[in-house]
Amino acid sequence: MKGEGRLAHKFHGTYWCAIVIGFDSADHAIDAQRALGDPWKVHPKEPKALIAALDSAQLDAFKTKYAPKARPCKRRDCRHGCVDAAIDNLNHSVDVGPIFDVEIPTTPHEQCALLGVGT
Numbered sequence: 001m002k003g004e005g006r007l008a009h010k011f012h013g014t015y016w017c018a019i020v021i022g023f024d025s026a027d028h029a030i031d032a033q034r035a036l037g038d039p040w041k042v043h044p045k046e047p048k049a050l051i052a053a054l055d056s057a058q059l060d061a062f063k064t065k066y067a068p069k070a071r072p073c074k075r076r077d078c079r080h081g082c083v084d085a086a087i088d089n090l091n092h093s094v095d096v097g098p099i100f101d102v103e104i105p106t107t108p109h110e111q112c113a114l115l116g117v118g119t
């Protein structure tokens with residue numbers, strides 16, 4: 001399931017970040033949520049998107065497992081234009097990361113039913 005995401009840094013107290021990932025449809029978001037598990041939730045205001053608050057360890061695990069890829073950006077003050085950058089690189093901005101693409105491997109509903117697994 002392809003998603004388009006963005007991370008917001010939270011430096012107050014212990015570091016954490018909020019990540020929102022948008023999908024093509026609400027069904028896609030639900031499938032992706034099932035694959036991602038806690039703490040990912042469907043966005044309360046946007047059924048096509050998932051949202052999560054991650055601490056540093058959870059963010060590292062997300063980056064390792066799903067290899068989200070930052071899109072090169074055109075911000076003038078972004079030092080390397082986010083080429084080959086991490087989704088949480090601070091060259092881009094201390095507030096938000098660059099837009100990134102991520103692929104969440106999922107098993108579609110219909111396939112679960114055929115295989116007799118899941119709900």
Ligand SMILES: [Zn+2]
Nearest residue numbers: 073078082092
């Ligand atoms: Zn950038």
